[in-house]
Amino acid sequence: MTRAVEDLPKAHLHLHFTGSMRIDTVRDLAAGHGIRLPDALVTGWPPRLARATDERGWFRFQRLYDAARSCVRSEADMRRIVREAAQDDATEGSRWLEIQVDPTSYAPFVGGITPALEIVLDEARAVSADGRIGVGVVVAASRMRHPLEARTLARLAAHHAGDEPGDVVGFGLSNDERRGLVADFAPAFAIARRAGLALVPHGGELLGAQSVMETLEHLHPDRIGHGVRSVEDPQVLDAVAEAGVTLEVCPGSNVALGVYSDPAEVPLRRIVDSGIPVALGADDPLLFGSRLAAQYAAARDLGFDDEGLARLARSSLEGSRMPRRLRAAALAGVDEWLAGPGSGLAKPGAGDRGRPPEPVAPLRPA
Template structure:
C-alpha cells in the first residue's frame, strides 16, 4: 500500500518524530527520557478515556516535546516527517503544529511558525511531496490564546505548500467548551483556512454534534464515536465533513480494544468522507501505511482502499493540479493487476 497515492491530514508535529530522533535530541540537550521512549517503545498507554490514562499519554508527549529546543531541531522534524510520508506514498502532508510549544526556544510564536513554514517550502521544492501546515490551538488553554493563534494562522494563510492551510483544536476533549473557541474559528474561516478541530475520540457522539454546531468544520480529527448516535452520523454525512480516522490512535488510547472494533466500515457506509491518519506515530508505534493495513484487516478491498485515498486527497487543501494528478494515479493504482 506504499504505492497507493494518498494525502496525510492528521499528523502532529511532535508526534511525528522518529523515536531515534527524540533519543538523539534528548542526548544532545541532556534530557532524560522516560523508559517508555527508550527501552519499552512503543509505550503501553493506559486507557486514555479516563483521566489517569490521558495523563500518562500527555506526560510522554510532553517529555518528547521538551527535547525540541532549537531551530535546527524543528527543521529536522519537518524534513523527517516529509521523508517518512514520501516513503509511504503520500503526495501531500498537512502537519499540525502548536507554535506556543516551541516559542520559548526560538524567540516567540511567530518565529516558531515561520521556521516550520520555511522548512516545509524547502522540502516541498523537491517535488516529491507538498507540505503545508495546520496551526492548532489547545483546549487546555484559554480561548483567547486560540484567537491569537488564529490571527497568526490567518496572517500566513495560503493555498500552496509552505503555507498555513488550516486551523485546528487539539488536546483533551474533556477540557474547555467547544462554543468558547468559536470566535477563533470565525477568524480562521474569514481567512479561508480549513477548519479541522478534534472531536469524538475521547468523548462520544455529542462532542461531534457540538463541534458541528459551534465550529462548522471542514474536517474533524477522529470523529469515530459519531457512530454511537445514528442522527449524529447522519449529520456528519449531510454536512460533507471529512473524518480523519486514526485506527492506531483509537486502539493505543483504549477507545477500542482492538483494530477490528474501529467502526471504519460503518462510517464509510453512512456516506461520510474519510481520510486515514497516523496522529502520533512516536507514541502509537504505527505510521500511515499501517492505518491502511488496519483498514484491509477490517475487510476493505482495493476499491475501498482507493476510496479512502481519494477521500484524503479530496479532503485536503492541496493545489488543484496536484490533486488531479494524484487522483489519476489512484485510478491507475486500482487498475494495475496485483
C-alpha cells in the same frame, strides 16, 4: 493479487508535529540536550498506554508527549522534524501532508510564536521543492489554554494563509476533549474561516457523539479529527454525512488509547457506509508505533479491498487543501494504482515499478 498500500497515492491530514518524530530522533535530541527520557521512550517502545478515556490514562499519554516535546529546543530541531515527517510520508505514498503544530510550545526556544511558525513554514517549502510531496501546515490551538490564546493563533494563521506548499492551510483545536467548552473557541474559528482556512478541530474520540455534534454546531468544521464516536448516535452520524464533513480516522490511535480494545472494533466500515468521507491518519506515530501506511493496512484487515482503499485515498486527497494541480495528478495516480499491481507511485529506487509523483511547481516567493 493485492496492491502495496505504500504505492497508493494519498494525503496525510492528521499528523501532529511532536508526535510525528521518529523514535531515534527523539532519543538523539534528548542526548544532544542532556535530557533524560522516560523508560517507555528508551527501552519499552512503543509504549503501552493506559486507556486515555479515563483521566489517569490520558495523564500517562500526555506525560510521554510532553517529555518528547521538551527535547525540541532549537530551529534545527524543528526543521529536522518537518523534514523527516515529509520524507517518511513520501516513502509511504503520501503526495500531500498537512502537519499540525501549536507554535506556542516551541516559542521559548526560537524567539516567539511567529518565528516558531515561520520556521515550520520555511522548512515545509524547502522539503516540498523536490516534488516528492507537498507540505502544508495546520496551526492548532489547545483546549488546555484560554480561548483568547486561540484567537491569537487564529490571527497568526490567517496572516500566513495560502494554498501552496509552505503555507498555513488550516486551523485546528487539539488536546484533551474534556477540557474547555467548544463554543468558547468559536470566535477563533470565525477568524480562521474569514481567512479561507480549513477548519479541522478534534472531536469524538475521548468523548462520545455529543462531542461531534457540538463541534458541528459551534465550529462548522470542514474536517473533524477522529469523530469515530459519532457512530454511537445515528442522528449525529447522519448530521456528519449531511454536513459533508471529512473524518480523520486514526485506527492506530484509537486502539493505543483504549477507545477500542481491538482493531476490529474501529467503526471505519460503518462510517464509510454512511456516506462520510474518511481520511486515514497516523496521529502520533512516536507514541503509537505506526505510521500512515499501517492505517491503510489496518483498513485492509477490516475488510476493505483495493477498491475500498482507493476510495479512502481519494477521500483524503479531496478533503485536503492541496493545490488543484497536485490533487489532479494524485487522483490520476490512484486510478493507475487500481489499474494493476505496480502502477501509481514508485518507491524510491523502485526502477520501472511505477511512475513517480508529478513535481511540485516552483513555489512563489515567501
